Amino acid sequence: MGKLNLFKATQTKATKGGNTVRLGNKMKVNKLLVIILVSLPFSAFSQDSDIGNWLLYFGNKNISKKLNWHHEVQYRNYNAIGDLEQLLLRTGLGYNLSEKNNNLLLGYGFIRSENYLTGTTEKQIVNEHRIYQQFINKHKISRLYLQHRFRFEQRFVEDAFKMRFRYFLAFNIPLTNPTMEDKTVYLSAYNEIFLNTEGDIFDRNRLYGGLGYKVNKTVRFELGYMNQFFSEGGRDQLNMVVFVNLPDKSN
Numbered sequence: 001m002g003k004l005n006l007f008k009a010t011q012t013k014a015t016k017g018g019n020t021v022r023l024g025n026k027m028k029v030n031k032l033l034v035i036i037l038v039s040l041p042f043s044a045f046s047q048d049s050d051i052g053n054w055l056l057y058f059g060n061k062n063i064s065k066k067l068n069w070h071h072e073v074q075y076r077n078y079n080a081i082g083d084l085e086q087l088l089l090r091t092g093l094g095y096n097l098s099e100k101n102n103n104l105l106l107g108y109g110f111i112r113s114e115n116y117l118t119g120t121t122e123k124q125i126v127n128e129h130r131i132y133q134q135f136i137n138k139h140k141i142s143r144l145y146l147q148h149r150f151r152f153e154q155r156f157v158e159d160a161f162k163m164r165f166r167y168f169l170a171f172n173i174p175l176t177n178p179t180m181e182d183k184t185v186y187l188s189a190y191n192e193i194f195l196n197t198e199g200d201i202f203d204r205n206r207l208y209g210g211l212g213y214k215v216n217k218t219v220r221f222e223l224g225y226m227n228q229f230f231s232e233g234g235r236d237q238l239n240m241v242v243f244v245n246l247p248d249k250s251n
Contacts, residue, residue, distance in 0.1 A: 052085060052237045053077045054226070061246040068094040070105060076237070078116075087112045092132070103136045129156040145172040145180060149192075164203060168192040172212065184214045188222055204230045210239065219244055 054076045061069040074088040092107020109130040114123045134151040149168035155161070170190035177184040188210050194203035210224015222241040228234060 054239045056241045059244045163197040165195045182216045188212045
Protein backbone atom coordinates (compact mmCIF):
# COMPACT_ATOMS: atom_id res chain seq x y z
CA MET A 1 0.00 0.00 0.00
CA GLY A 2 1.47 3.34 -1.06
CA LYS A 3 2.07 6.18 1.32
CA LEU A 4 -0.73 8.68 1.89
CA ASN A 5 0.68 12.21 1.75
CA LEU A 6 -2.60 14.05 2.16
CA PHE A 7 -1.74 14.69 5.81
CA LYS A 8 1.26 16.83 4.90
CA ALA A 9 0.84 20.20 6.55
CA THR A 10 0.56 23.08 4.10
CA GLN A 11 -0.41 26.67 4.49
CA THR A 12 -1.53 29.23 1.93
CA LYS A 13 -0.54 32.85 2.31
CA ALA A 14 -2.27 35.91 0.90
CA THR A 15 -1.22 39.54 1.13
CA LYS A 16 -3.78 42.17 1.96
CA GLY A 17 -2.88 45.71 2.77
CA GLY A 18 0.76 44.77 3.32
CA ASN A 19 -0.15 42.13 5.91
CA THR A 20 0.37 38.40 5.42
CA VAL A 21 -2.76 36.32 6.12
CA ARG A 22 -2.55 32.56 6.74
CA LEU A 23 -5.44 30.65 5.18
CA GLY A 24 -4.46 27.09 6.04
CA ASN A 25 -5.25 26.83 9.74
CA LYS A 26 -7.88 24.14 9.24
CA MET A 27 -6.17 22.16 6.46
CA LYS A 28 -5.16 19.17 8.57
CA VAL A 29 -8.70 18.42 9.70
CA ASN A 30 -10.11 18.99 6.21
CA LYS A 31 -7.55 16.63 4.66
CA LEU A 32 -8.44 13.95 7.17
CA LEU A 33 -12.05 14.14 6.01
CA VAL A 34 -10.90 13.94 2.39
CA ILE A 35 -8.97 10.74 3.14
CA ILE A 36 -12.05 9.14 4.67
CA LEU A 37 -14.25 10.10 1.72
CA VAL A 38 -11.69 9.01 -0.88
CA SER A 39 -11.24 5.64 0.82
CA LEU A 40 -14.89 4.65 0.56
CA PRO A 41 -14.90 3.76 -3.17
CA PHE A 42 -11.85 1.53 -2.71
CA SER A 43 -13.71 -0.52 -0.07
CA ALA A 44 -16.79 -1.00 -2.26
CA PHE A 45 -16.02 -4.59 -3.24
CA SER A 46 -18.38 -7.54 -3.29
CA GLN A 47 -18.27 -10.45 -0.90
CA ASP A 48 -16.14 -12.40 -3.39
CA SER A 49 -13.35 -9.81 -3.18
CA ASP A 50 -12.63 -10.67 0.48
CA ILE A 51 -12.31 -6.96 1.21
CA GLY A 52 -14.66 -5.34 3.68
CA ASN A 53 -14.93 -2.17 5.72
CA TRP A 54 -14.97 -1.76 9.50
CA LEU A 55 -16.24 1.40 11.19
CA LEU A 56 -14.94 1.52 14.77
CA TYR A 57 -15.49 3.79 17.76
CA PHE A 58 -13.46 3.41 20.98
CA GLY A 59 -14.37 5.52 23.99
CA ASN A 60 -12.85 5.87 27.43
CA LYS A 61 -14.21 7.93 30.31
CA ASN A 62 -12.05 8.52 33.37
CA ILE A 63 -14.33 8.22 36.40
CA SER A 64 -11.51 8.99 38.84
CA LYS A 65 -7.73 8.69 38.97
CA LYS A 66 -8.14 4.93 39.47
CA LEU A 67 -11.36 3.99 37.65
CA ASN A 68 -12.30 4.25 33.98
CA TRP A 69 -15.27 3.26 31.84
CA HIS A 70 -14.46 1.69 28.46
CA HIS A 71 -17.06 1.51 25.66
CA GLU A 72 -16.85 0.69 21.97
CA VAL A 73 -18.94 0.06 18.86
CA GLN A 74 -17.70 -1.86 15.83
CA TYR A 75 -19.80 -1.99 12.66
CA ARG A 76 -18.20 -4.53 10.34
CA ASN A 77 -19.30 -4.91 6.72
CA TYR A 78 -18.63 -7.37 3.92
CA ASN A 79 -18.55 -4.38 1.54
CA ALA A 80 -18.26 -0.59 1.91
CA ILE A 81 -21.39 -0.35 4.05
CA GLY A 82 -24.81 -1.98 4.25
CA ASP A 83 -23.91 -5.68 4.01
CA LEU A 84 -23.47 -6.33 7.73
CA GLU A 85 -20.91 -8.91 8.75
CA GLN A 86 -20.86 -8.24 12.47
CA LEU A 87 -22.07 -5.69 15.03
CA LEU A 88 -20.00 -5.61 18.22
CA LEU A 89 -20.88 -3.66 21.37
CA ARG A 90 -18.39 -3.83 24.21
CA THR A 91 -18.08 -2.12 27.58
CA GLY A 92 -16.14 -2.55 30.80
CA LEU A 93 -14.93 -1.07 34.06
CA GLY A 94 -11.18 -0.61 34.43
CA TYR A 95 -8.84 -0.02 37.36
CA ASN A 96 -5.47 1.73 37.00
CA LEU A 97 -2.68 -0.07 38.84
CA SER A 98 -0.38 2.82 37.94
CA GLU A 99 -1.07 6.11 36.22
CA LYS A 100 -1.25 5.79 32.40
CA ASN A 101 0.67 2.49 32.33
CA ASN A 102 -1.12 -0.56 33.76
CA ASN A 103 -4.87 -1.16 33.66
CA LEU A 104 -7.04 -4.11 34.70
CA LEU A 105 -10.53 -4.33 33.22
CA LEU A 106 -13.62 -6.52 33.57
CA GLY A 107 -16.09 -6.23 30.71
CA TYR A 108 -19.05 -7.50 28.74
CA GLY A 109 -19.68 -7.68 25.02
CA PHE A 110 -22.62 -8.41 22.73
CA ILE A 111 -21.84 -9.61 19.21
CA ARG A 112 -24.34 -10.15 16.39
CA SER A 113 -22.83 -11.99 13.42
CA GLU A 114 -24.49 -12.45 10.02
CA ASN A 115 -22.63 -15.32 8.34
CA TYR A 116 -23.17 -16.29 4.72
CA LEU A 117 -24.12 -19.94 4.27
CA THR A 118 -21.61 -21.70 2.02
CA GLY A 119 -22.47 -21.40 -1.66
CA THR A 120 -25.56 -19.21 -1.09
CA THR A 121 -26.55 -15.59 -0.60
CA GLU A 122 -28.49 -16.46 2.55
CA LYS A 123 -27.25 -15.52 5.99
CA GLN A 124 -27.34 -17.20 9.37
CA ILE A 125 -27.63 -14.88 12.37
CA VAL A 126 -25.54 -15.83 15.41
CA ASN A 127 -25.77 -13.93 18.72
CA GLU A 128 -22.99 -14.04 21.29
CA HIS A 129 -22.69 -12.76 24.85
CA ARG A 130 -19.15 -12.39 26.06
CA ILE A 131 -17.50 -11.77 29.43
CA TYR A 132 -13.84 -10.82 29.35
CA GLN A 133 -10.93 -9.84 31.57
CA GLN A 134 -7.93 -7.92 30.30
CA PHE A 135 -4.67 -6.32 31.33
CA ILE A 136 -3.09 -3.44 29.37
CA ASN A 137 0.49 -2.26 29.71
CA LYS A 138 1.77 0.88 27.97
CA HIS A 139 5.31 2.20 27.71
CA LYS A 140 7.50 4.37 25.49
CA ILE A 141 10.89 3.68 23.87
CA SER A 142 12.31 6.81 22.24
CA ARG A 143 9.61 7.83 19.69
CA LEU A 144 7.90 4.44 19.84
CA TYR A 145 4.68 4.17 21.88
CA LEU A 146 4.01 0.50 22.72
CA GLN A 147 0.91 -1.22 24.08
CA HIS A 148 0.50 -4.84 25.23
CA ARG A 149 -2.99 -6.21 25.85
CA PHE A 150 -3.76 -9.62 27.33
CA ARG A 151 -7.43 -10.63 27.15
CA PHE A 152 -9.26 -13.76 28.31
CA GLU A 153 -12.81 -14.31 27.03
CA GLN A 154 -15.71 -16.50 28.13
CA ARG A 155 -18.02 -16.76 25.11
CA PHE A 156 -21.68 -17.78 25.15
CA VAL A 157 -22.35 -18.42 21.46
CA GLU A 158 -26.01 -19.42 21.16
CA ASP A 159 -26.10 -22.78 23.05
CA ALA A 160 -22.32 -23.31 23.08
CA PHE A 161 -19.72 -22.15 25.61
CA LYS A 162 -16.17 -21.36 24.51
CA MET A 163 -13.09 -19.69 25.97
CA ARG A 164 -10.36 -17.85 24.15
CA PHE A 165 -7.08 -16.03 24.88
CA ARG A 166 -5.92 -12.99 22.90
CA TYR A 167 -2.58 -11.18 22.82
CA PHE A 168 -2.41 -7.73 21.21
CA LEU A 169 0.83 -5.83 20.48
CA ALA A 170 0.52 -2.32 19.04
CA PHE A 171 2.73 0.69 18.42
CA ASN A 172 2.34 4.31 17.34
CA ILE A 173 5.15 6.45 15.91
CA PRO A 174 4.62 10.23 15.59
CA LEU A 175 5.62 11.54 12.17
CA THR A 176 5.09 15.30 12.23
CA ASN A 177 6.08 15.98 15.84
CA PRO A 178 8.66 14.41 18.17
CA THR A 179 5.91 13.21 20.55
CA MET A 180 2.21 12.32 20.38
CA GLU A 181 1.10 15.89 21.02
CA ASP A 182 -1.93 17.68 19.60
CA LYS A 183 -2.18 17.96 15.78
CA THR A 184 0.19 15.06 15.16
CA VAL A 185 0.14 12.65 12.23
CA TYR A 186 1.35 9.21 13.29
CA LEU A 187 1.97 5.71 12.00
CA SER A 188 -0.09 2.97 13.66
CA ALA A 189 0.36 -0.82 13.53
CA TYR A 190 -0.64 -3.87 15.53
CA ASN A 191 -0.76 -7.65 15.54
CA GLU A 192 -3.25 -9.71 17.53
CA ILE A 193 -3.36 -13.49 17.86
CA PHE A 194 -6.42 -15.46 19.06
CA LEU A 195 -5.99 -18.87 20.74
CA ASN A 196 -8.75 -21.27 21.78
CA THR A 197 -8.55 -23.25 25.00
CA GLU A 198 -9.77 -26.48 23.35
CA GLY A 199 -10.22 -27.98 19.91
CA ASP A 200 -8.15 -26.21 17.26
CA ILE A 201 -5.87 -23.96 19.32
CA PHE A 202 -5.24 -21.38 16.60
CA ASP A 203 -8.36 -19.30 15.93
CA ARG A 204 -7.14 -16.30 13.92
CA ASN A 205 -4.56 -13.53 13.57
CA ARG A 206 -5.00 -9.87 12.71
CA LEU A 207 -2.27 -7.68 11.22
CA TYR A 208 -2.97 -3.95 10.81
CA GLY A 209 -1.20 -0.86 9.52
CA GLY A 210 -2.45 2.69 9.02
CA LEU A 211 -2.11 6.43 9.50
CA GLY A 212 -3.60 8.41 12.34
CA TYR A 213 -4.18 12.02 13.30
CA LYS A 214 -4.32 13.17 16.92
CA VAL A 215 -6.58 16.21 17.06
CA ASN A 216 -6.12 16.84 20.79
CA LYS A 217 -6.03 14.98 24.10
CA THR A 218 -9.64 13.90 23.59
CA VAL A 219 -9.96 12.81 19.94
CA ARG A 220 -7.85 11.02 17.34
CA PHE A 221 -8.66 9.31 14.03
CA GLU A 222 -7.12 6.42 12.11
CA LEU A 223 -7.47 5.02 8.61
CA GLY A 224 -5.83 1.65 8.00
CA TYR A 225 -5.75 -1.72 6.29
CA MET A 226 -6.08 -5.01 8.14
CA ASN A 227 -5.43 -8.59 7.10
CA GLN A 228 -7.20 -11.28 9.09
CA PHE A 229 -6.27 -14.88 8.47
CA PHE A 230 -7.68 -18.10 9.87
CA SER A 231 -6.50 -21.70 9.87
CA GLU A 232 -8.24 -21.87 6.47
CA GLY A 233 -8.53 -18.75 4.33
CA GLY A 234 -8.38 -15.08 5.19
CA ARG A 235 -10.02 -11.72 4.76
CA ASP A 236 -8.96 -8.08 4.33
CA GLN A 237 -10.63 -4.97 5.72
CA LEU A 238 -10.29 -1.23 5.51
CA ASN A 239 -10.63 0.25 9.01
CA MET A 240 -11.91 3.73 9.87
CA VAL A 241 -11.39 4.36 13.57
CA VAL A 242 -12.37 7.10 16.03
CA PHE A 243 -10.85 7.24 19.54
CA VAL A 244 -12.47 9.42 22.21
CA ASN A 245 -10.86 9.80 25.62
CA LEU A 246 -12.98 11.82 28.09
CA PRO A 247 -11.09 13.12 31.13
CA ASP A 248 -12.31 13.14 34.70
CA LYS A 249 -13.45 16.74 35.17
CA SER A 250 -13.66 16.39 38.92
CA ASN A 251 -9.85 16.52 39.28
